[in-house]
Amino acid sequence: MESMENHRWTRWASGVTIEDMDVLRYSAFTTDPHGGNPAGVVLGAGHLGDDEMLRIAAELGYSETAFVDGDRVRYFSPLAEVDFCGHATIATAVALAERFGAGPMRFHTNAGEIAVETTVADGQVTATLTSAPAHSRPATATELDEVLAALRWDRADLDPAFPPHVAFAGNEHFVLAAGTRERLAKLDYDFEALGDVMSRGGWTTVHLVWAESAELFHARDPFPPGGVVEDAATGAAAAAFGGYLRTIGKLGSGRFTVLQGEDMGRPSVLTVEVDDRPGIRVTGTAVRI
Incomplete structure (x- = not known):
């Protein structure tokens, strides 16, 4: 009923x-x-x-x-x-x-x-979305070089365990893993140059991550195509990242947490669940401003 x-x-x-x-x-x-x-x-x-x-x-x-x-x-x-x-x-x-x-x-x-x-628990609403079917492909050498140049990063700054990809779960995101938390924290990129690269690629954000463990990631998401220097929480990118981890075989338990917005002073917590279904589940709360 x-x-x-x-x-x-x-x-x-x-x-x-x-x-x-x-x-x-x-x-x-x-x-x-x-x-x-x-x-x-x-x-x-x-x-x-x-x-x-x-x-x-x-x-x-x-x-x-x-x-x-x-x-x-x-x-x-x-x-x-x-x-x-x-x-x-x-x-x-x-x-x-x-x-x-x-x-x-x-x-x-x-x-x-x-x-x-x-759902509601103790007066707090929690929402879980299921994304469009997720998929991911390796970035080309040209794409990587252009993104790194706009970010002012080097290949030595990257974590080789997480290859650069273009990941999709409703829209596309360029996924790039930093080798250290310090590299992720020092985000000082060329806004116009990165926006141009992303516009040509059709990417919504560049999803920069650092893996603290198999179940905990820290993320930052430049968003110049939207006129925004950085997103404090990007559910679409988290879903795309879940599909990316499935593609490269780095899922761990199939459930992981993304901490985003920390370096902006707006901490955010995104919970991601990945299984054999095409879509990726992303869970979070929201509060009235």
Whole structure:
């Protein structure tokens, strides 16, 4: 039997419950509004055109804003539309669960249908998204050289156990593993040069990681194509990274944690689960700003 929570979600998704646009601000992958990655969530956005959504995203100034029309969700950075955004999906799911009850949701995005499960414990909503089918390929020598030059890194800075790849789980991310935590902490890159390389490659972020263990990774995500120097938590990149680890055979237990935003002063915690299903599961919380 359909639960009351699911019934409320169905009524909202059909357009019955909310008629006017409602602009919300959440920080995802944290329980502290001073941590995590801020995202805009615009409910009842069906009447907005592309230019209006881009203008609102730019005014909010977050790395992404989700625009929700029933079960249709679109994502805009301050500069352009993005096919899929993990932290804005988590923020949207938490916002909806807080208003209409927890349970399963399905979002129709430019990257395909994204299933999200929400639960509540001790008053805190947790959301788990399942990404589009993930895959990964080795980076070419030219791609690697161009990224390293823009980052001002050398090949000696890399961890040879984690080869550079281009990974996909809704959109593409260039995955690069630092050999030390110190190298990851010293991020001082050429914004214009890296943005140009990423634009030509069609990559959403460069996912820089350092492996503390097989189940714990630290990450930083430059995002110049969106007009953002760095993302504090990138659920889409975490999902792509899960697919990457599966491809290269470095999964460990199949469940791992990504710590992101630490070097920005906005710590974020992303939990990633990988199994033999095509999509990757990414779990986190979100809090109203």
